[in-house]
Amino acid sequence: xxxxxxxxxxxxxxxxxxxxxxxxxxRFEASAQAVQGNADAxxxxxxxxxxxxxDIGEGLKWLRLSAEQGMQDAQLLLGKAYMEGxxxxxxxPVQGICGCG
Numbered sequence: 001x002x003x004x005x006x007x008x009x010x011x012x013x014x015x016x017x018x019x020x021x022x023x024x025x026x027r028f029e030a031s032a033q034a035v036q037g038n039a040d041a042x043x044x045x046x047x048x049x050x051x052x053x054x055d056i057g058e059g060l061k062w063l064r065l066s067a068e069q070g071m072q073d074a075q076l077l078l079g080k081a082y083m084e085g086x087x088x089x090x091x092x093p094v095q096g097i098c099g100c101g
Contacts, residue, residue: 026044027044027045027048029041030044030045031045034062034065037065037069039066039071039074040066040071042062042063042071043062043063043066043074043077045058045059045062046058046059046063046064046066046074046078047059047077050077050081053086053088056081056086056088056089057088059081060078060081060089079095079097079098080096081096082096083097
């Protein structure tokens with residue numbers, strides 16, 4: 001749900017200021033819901049921290065919480081992150097195959 005809002009606005013380059021404002025609001029709302037255990041919100045937060053490699057540790061934390069609740073998208077992204085690795089995240093094929101961190 002959250003990511004649809006964010007990516008809908010991102011498609012319109014001429015509306016960048018609107019997109020950024022809406023993304024901040026969406027991230028704030030997602031944070032509140034993620035803390036309460038909402039798997040979709042946890043996946044959204046994990047994605048926005050992990051995908052641009054902004055804060056890998058925080059991204060993994062939220063993705064792991066979402067994956068543990070059975071969110072398949074979170075399991076896939078978490079597994080992909082471990083399979084590929086990065087500077088801050090050592091490559092770990094065993095955890096990558098598990099998809100659950």
